[in-house]
Amino acid sequence: MNDRVPSDLRLPAAVAVLKEGRVTSRALAEMHLARIAATDAAIEAWAHLDPARVRAEADRCDAVPLATRGPLAGIAVGVKDIFATADLPTENGSPIFVGHRAAQDAEAVARLRRAGAYVFGKTVTTEFAYFQPGKTRNPWNARHTPGGSSSGSAAAVAAGQVLAAIGTQTNGSMIRPAAFCGIAGFKPTRGTIPYTGVFAFSPTLDQVGTYARDVAGAALLASVLAEPGLISATPAALARPLRLLYLGSYPWTAIDREATEALDGAVTRLRQAGAEIVAAEFPPPWHDAHLVLRTIMLHEAATGLETVQARERRRMSPTLNAALDEGRATPRADYEAALRRRDDAIDAFTRWLAKFDAVLSPPAVGAAPADLTSTGDPACCSLWSLTGFPAISIPIGRAANGLPLGVQIVAAQRADDRMLAAAAWCEAQLPFAAMP
Amino acid sequence: MKRAKRHASPTLLKPRNPVARSPLLGKGGAHGKTGAAKRRQAKVELARISRNPDEIE
Numbered sequence: 471m472n473d474r475v476p477s478d479l480r481l482p483a484a485v486a487v488l489k490e491g492r493v494t495s496r497a498l499a500e501m502h503l504a505r506i507a508a509t510d511a512a513i514e515a516w517a518h519l520d521p522a523r524v525r526a527e528a529d530r531c532d533a534v535p536l537a538t539r540g541p542l543a544g545i546a547v548g549v550k551d552i553f554a555t556a557d558l559p560t561e562n563g564s565p566i567f568v569g570h571r572a573a574q575d576a577e578a579v580a581r582l583r584r585a586g587a588y589v590f591g592k593t594v595t596t597e598f599a600y601f602q603p604g605k606t607r608n609p610w611n612a613r614h615t616p617g618g619s620s621s622g623s624a625a626a627v628a629a630g631q632v633l634a635a636i637g638t639q640t641n642g643s644m645i646r647p648a649a650f651c652g653i654a655g656f657k658p659t660r661g662t663i664p665y666t667g668v669f670a671f672s673p674t675l676d677q678v679g680t681y682a683r684d685v686a687g688a689a690l691l692a693s694v695l696a697e698p699g700l701i702s703a704t705p706a707a708l709a710r711p712l713r714l715l716y717l718g719s720y721p722w723t724a725i726d727r728e729a730t731e732a733l734d735g736a737v738t739r740l741r742q743a744g745a746e747i748v749a750a751e752f753p754p755p756w757h758d759a760h761l762v763l764r765t766i767m768l769h770e771a772a773t774g775l776e777t778v779q780a781r782e783r784r785r786m787s788p789t790l791n792a793a794l795d796e797g798r799a800t801p802r803a804d805y806e807a808a809l810r811r812r813d814d815a816i817d818a819f820t821r822w823l824a825k826f827d828a829v830l831s832p833p834a835v836g837a838a839p840a841d842l843t844s845t846g847d848p849a850c851c852s853l854w855s856l857t858g859f860p861a862i863s864i865p866i867g868r869a870a871n872g873l874p875l876g877v878q879i880v881a882a883q884r885a886d887d888r889m890l891a892a893a894a895w896c897e898a899q900l901p902f903a904a905m906p
Numbered sequence: 907m908k909r910a911k912r913h914a915s916p917t918l919l920k921p922r923n924p925v926a927r928s929p930l931l932g933k934g935g936a937h938g939k940t941g942a943a944k945r946r947q948a949k950v951e952l953a954r955i956s957r958n959p960d961e962i963e
Contacts, residue, residue: 497948
């Protein structure tokens with residue numbers, strides 16, 4: 471194998487050959503480690519990675535009899551460094567938590583292990599999963615951000631270092647990195663995957679999500695993590711042509727020309743393939759939805775981190791301190807009003823989507839910016855994080871500078887399977903095979 | 907004149923250890939594979955599948 475050329479192997483195919491015993495978890499682990507050795511100096515996707523531990527975990531997986539193996543047997547998963555892990559540090563992207571060891575695994579991590587997978591390593595997160603970037607750079611161009619806050623998870627999958635990873639989203643932390651790195655990033659309906667044991671920035675908004683190279687891989691990983699019966703392991707084939715809404719922009723931000731052209735082109739191709747696509751205007755009563763999210767997010771973060779900030783303000787970034795100060799200054803009544811607005815938004819957008827299978831919209835305002843001091847603008851994700859609707863980003867092309875562009879596909883709460891089926895169909899019509 | 911090689915007397919040969927384990931048995935019989943061979947095969951199979959995942963059924 472040439473470690474400088476990424477493997478075309480996808481998660482569902484790897485699961486199949488591991489289950490048959492045609493390939494060992496150890497061989498897969500060695501492939502991952504070789505790829506990391508060849509690429510990670512420029513990317514730095516990992517907060518904690520111990521090759522000896524990886525090999526031992528892979529050997530342990532290989533020792534399990536074929537007949538008793540779980541649905542993700544032998545699969546190595548990158549885990550964002552805000553998930554508690556009993557056997558690796560959990561530092562939350564902050565110097566305050568350097569060397570911190572959790573007493574037990576987060577529930578999502580425990581489910582991974584029960585399914586036969588193992589934690590390959592902990593991936594870099596922004597500081598407390600907010601905006602201050604970590605060390606990770608974009609695998610397509612190391613001068614560009616990979617997005618955040620699930621920076622390392624997205625970059626590692628994009629670079630072919632692992633086949634799957636998990637992350638979280640409070641505003642745009644799954645979808646934006648997926649778009650910037652050219653992979654599939656899936657954020658299920660809020661609450662579908664338990665958040666227990668994961669650092670909570672905003673308990674009303676935080677959600678666990680999955681990364682893989684394609685929709686099928688992201689769905690498979692989510693199906694194992696989700697409460698039973700909520701997400702199917704394989705996206706269903708469509709029984710009829712799709713009815714889609716096309717929301718080309720959001721009132722609180724501007725989408726750049728290249729991203730709009732790529733999305734318009736994708737819409738044209740999907741129409742030619744048989745989808746009915748209706749262009750939509752953003753509903754005027756919700757032009758402030760991003761501010762509703764901000765009120766809830768920062769007020770809850772300020773409350774949750776109050777004692778840490780009081781003690782450790784100097785070891786927190788100015789960006790985070792300013793956000794927490796803003797959240798603390800928000801009157802309780804404003805926060806409660808924002809929660810009521812959120813409930814209304816869920817009702818309103820559920821009705822808005824009732825006659826459609828899903829929404830097509832930009833996942834980010836453009837390709838990943840050439841800036842390592844920020845993680846880009848999450849504006850295209852705010853509405854769907856506020857409502858807790860399921861969303862997935864898939865790559866559809868590349869900007870002139872070579873960086874990926876994507877489409878975000880969204881559906882109403884609990885329509886995860888329908889959304890994944892739509893996304894898998896769109897992915898088949900808009901093939902994107904490029905890797906960094 | 908060349909002298910004939912002197913061979914040890916048959917009576918000096920050590921008797922075969924009757925409970926010694928044949929090396930062949932260590933890899934599952936004459937057609938079994940060693941651990942190294944299995945690892946090598948898994949690596950080759952993975953490389954083949956990585957190049958062409960479509961061939962996975």
